[in-house]
Amino acid sequence: MAEFEKGVVPKVLNGTGLKILIVHTRWNLSIVDPLVKGTIETLHSAGVPPSNILVRDVPGAFELPFASQQLLKQNPDINACISIGVLIKGSTMHFEYIADATCQGLMRVGLDLGRPVVLGVLTCLTEDQAFERAGIGRQGHAGHNHGIDWAQAAVEMALLNKK
Template sequence: MAEFEKGVVPRKDLNGAGLRILIVHTRWNLSIVDPLVKGTIETLRSAGVTAENILVRDVPGAFELPFASQQLLRQHPDVDACISIGVLIKGSTMHFEYIADSTCHGLMRVGLDSGKPVVLGVLTCLTEDQAFERAGIGRQGHAGHNHGIDWAQAAIEMALLNKK
């Protein structure tokens, strides 16, 4: 039996030429967010999205992502998709649950209200090690997989779907 591999099956035929993509990322947990943003940009570029068509903005934390994504989509109506990137790591209080739930629902609403794809690039991890592994920079001898790659591919695919 084949081994189960978690994640999106990458599409080799994605062509992002001519697409304009917005990336909004947090400065909270920046040592994890930076590699995710880098993986996202590298994947967009390798799929044909030009550097000048990738707009990158930052916000303090995950709770601010929905508002910022909404405002930036309004300010840049030529954007074809938005990727909102952040990292939440569970602590000892309920704060994690409130922020994760609000951020996810808010980003979904932005996409539905704007009619533009908004990719949920927010890691919700139980430990720092899980977060580092999902950014492709694992600390326990296993680098892991950079989920920014998947988010970039999803943004291109959904932007193309929205143009049909």
């Protein structure tokens, strides 16, 4: 059975030799920083050396698609991009507009450039939800750091794209 057939998840993700781009927002850094840390630690544990991880930051989520696209164009040896940010719903429609534009833009970058772009943007209704998804939950719930999942997805998709 082929490694990437439907329903088959690779047991061991070997990221040796892969180059990964992480673009993250400076907005909501108390949540973004642990997500980036979890992403980097997971990439290291998958065999991606520190020298093969390029990390850049941008002001907010709306800027993620443009920055991801430009950095991927400037670095053709990058195998995958993880775009990380946090959007927390407020009392206006701003959340919906930014979330939709960011998600659509990141998908377009990946499809247009033919390289995986992992959507690492939390879209939460409350700060507590965001803290839980960053693995630093409040109120006694540590939660799960989604940066781990994004790193695993990036390695898996980069390997798929290399085949």
